[in-house]
Amino acid sequence: xxxxxxxxxxxxxxxxxxxxxxxxxxxxxxxxxxxxxxxxxxxxxxxxxxxxxxxxxxxxxxxxxxxxxxxxxxxxxxxxxxxxxxxxxxxxxxxxxxxxxxxxxxxxxxxxxxxxxxxxxxx
Amino acid sequence: xxxxxxxxxxxxxxxxxxxxxxxxxxxxxxxxxxxxxxxxxxxxxxxxxxxxxxxxxxxxxxxxxxxxxxxxxxxxxxxxxxxxxxxxxxxxxxxxxxxxxxxxxxxxxxxxxxxxxxxxxxxxxxxxxxxxxxxx
Numbered sequence: 001x002x003x004x005x006x007x008x009x010x011x012x013x014x015x016x017x018x019x020x021x022x023x024x025x026x027x028x029x030x031x032x033x034x035x036x037x038x039x040x041x042x043x044x045x046x047x048x049x050x051x052x053x054x055x056x057x058x059x060x061x062x063x064x065x066x067x068x069x070x071x072x073x074x075x076x077x078x079x080x081x082x083x084x085x086x087x088x089x090x091x092x093x094x095x096x097x098x099x100x101x102x103x104x105x106x107x108x109x110x111x112x113x114x115x116x117x118x119x120x121x122x123x
Numbered sequence: 124x125x126x127x128x129x130x131x132x133x134x135x136x137x138x139x140x141x142x143x144x145x146x147x148x149x150x151x152x153x154x155x156x157x158x159x160x161x162x163x164x165x166x167x168x169x170x171x172x173x174x175x176x177x178x179x180x181x182x183x184x185x186x187x188x189x190x191x192x193x194x195x196x197x198x199x200x201x202x203x204x205x206x207x208x209x210x211x212x213x214x215x216x217x218x219x220x221x222x223x224x225x226x227x228x229x230x231x232x233x234x235x236x237x238x239x240x241x242x243x244x245x246x247x248x249x250x251x252x253x254x255x256x257x258x259x
Contacts, residue, residue, distance in 0.1 A: 093135075093136035093137065093138075093187055094136065096136075097136060099136075104165075105136065105163075105165065106136070107189075107192060107196075108135060108189035108191070108192030108193055108196075109135055109136050109137075109187055109188075109189045112187050112188035112189055113187055113188060
């Protein structure tokens with residue numbers, strides 16, 4: 001437990017006391033099977049996949065999207081031809097919020113910060 | 124010097140309000156009375172709040188690229204409501220070439236990205252002095 005007399009010990013905003021330094025004596029009630037678990041298994045303290053990045057490296061993607069689907073498509077192909085292996089698509093704010101491009105609240109925002117997609121026919 | 128009352132507003136769909144809050148706090152700490160609208164207000168709502176609160180200045184914060192249209196709408200709504208004396212300042216990700224456009228659209232001042240907080244406070248103080256001496 002945190003020692004109130006040690007000025008280096010703090011209490012987090014959530015009310016959890018935290019010591020400045022921990023050692024083996026702090027693990028008395030620690031059950032590795034329950035509290036640590038195996039990689040890829042609950043409670044996932046050792047990663048969400050068993051092999052993590054040894055089995056598959058992370059995907060490389062840039063957040064990208066231009067005003068129209070046609071321009072965005074050309075940019076996606078350009079980036080993937082140069083080694084990007086996944087897409088992270090930037091939509092305009094009306095699309096992100098589920099508004100049609102002709103919604104009054106969308107005025108001035110259409111095709112800004114990403115592409116406008118109102119329906120499947122825009123894809 | 125008159126104590127300015129300012130409405131910091133987030134018109135449009137942009138959800139980035141860290142800058143608006145930083146500016147609001149800086150103006151408050153400089154002695155002004157500041158009200159923040161919260162996110163995603165329409166120009167009509169912003170103007171309605173400005174009139175209800177009887178502010179001297181509306182500070183629009185836009186980081187979505189929709190600054191020009193939103194500024195024009197707020198200026199037009201103010202005029203239509205007979206509140207053309209309320210100044211409109213615009214801040215956010217404003218590209219250099221758009222500063223002049225916003226001033227021509229009726230903005231009193233434009234503070235693009237990188238504007239130091241003391242510059243913003245100083246512009247508001249000058250306005251306050253003008254208002255107090257009847258030049259406003």
